[in-house]
Amino acid sequence: MRTSRLQLLAAAGVAVASLALTACQDGTGTRDEGASASQPVASAPSGASSQAPEESPSGSGGNGSTANGSGGSGGDASGSGDSGSKGSSAGTSGGSEDAPATFNPCNGANTSVTAAPVSRPVNHMLITVKNTGAKNCDLTYYPVLRFDEMQWVPQPIEDSKPQAVVTLAPGESAYAGVVLSAADGSGSGGATGKKLTVGFQARTPNSDGGPAAIPSLPAKGVYYDSSLTVTYWQSSMDDALAY
Secondary structure, eight states: OHHHHHHHHHHHHHHHHHHHHHHHHHTTOOHHHHHHHHHHHHHHHHHHHHHHHHHHHHHHHHHHHHHHHIIIIIHHHTHHHHHHHHHHHHHHHHHTTSOOSSOOBOOTTTEEEEEEEESSSTTEEEEEEEEOSSSOEEEOSOOEEEETTOOSOOEEOGGGOOSSOEEEOTTOEEEEEEEOSOTTSOOOSOEEESOEEEEOOOSSTTOOOSOOBOOOOOTTOEEEOTTOEEOOOBSOHHHHTOO
């Protein structure tokens, strides 16, 4: 009997302990359980914040990739490819403004030069240079003109500057137009030239391109005044007389 009572008391004690533990779990919980419960809550923002930088580069990387992809593939397909092609063409055009690598100046030694007044436009003269040599020659800038003992150099008409050096194959001709005097009579220092010297330039402005030419002028001479100007060398006669 005594043993049975002790067993009953022990069982009752276990039941009480179990009820106490159940009461704690149904309430606010123990501090250990609270701490363990708070750890996932604290780790979630940490995980979110650690993902944010990854998403940001990924997002920006996606945008960058799209931009680069658009810029690259789109450019290659149309924009960039065409621009590059045009740029290359523009570069070639721009580079052709300089004298060719194998530069051979046209001058009085390898050309024949004529100078003749024209009826239209009024007060204009046309200079024609024909390559009489056996190989190509190049005309740079504009002719340097001098009537008789004139002490000043006629200036070029800048609007007539071509995009490329004029290169003449054997037998080909080039032209320059000369505005002799002002059509409205506003020029000063008028004179009649009996002799004309046509000078040639080399690679750089105002450099010596070789022997000058002395074309024949009309017997009565050519009247000019302070308005005397000249075009750059042109491949077309019409272009030379367009100013």
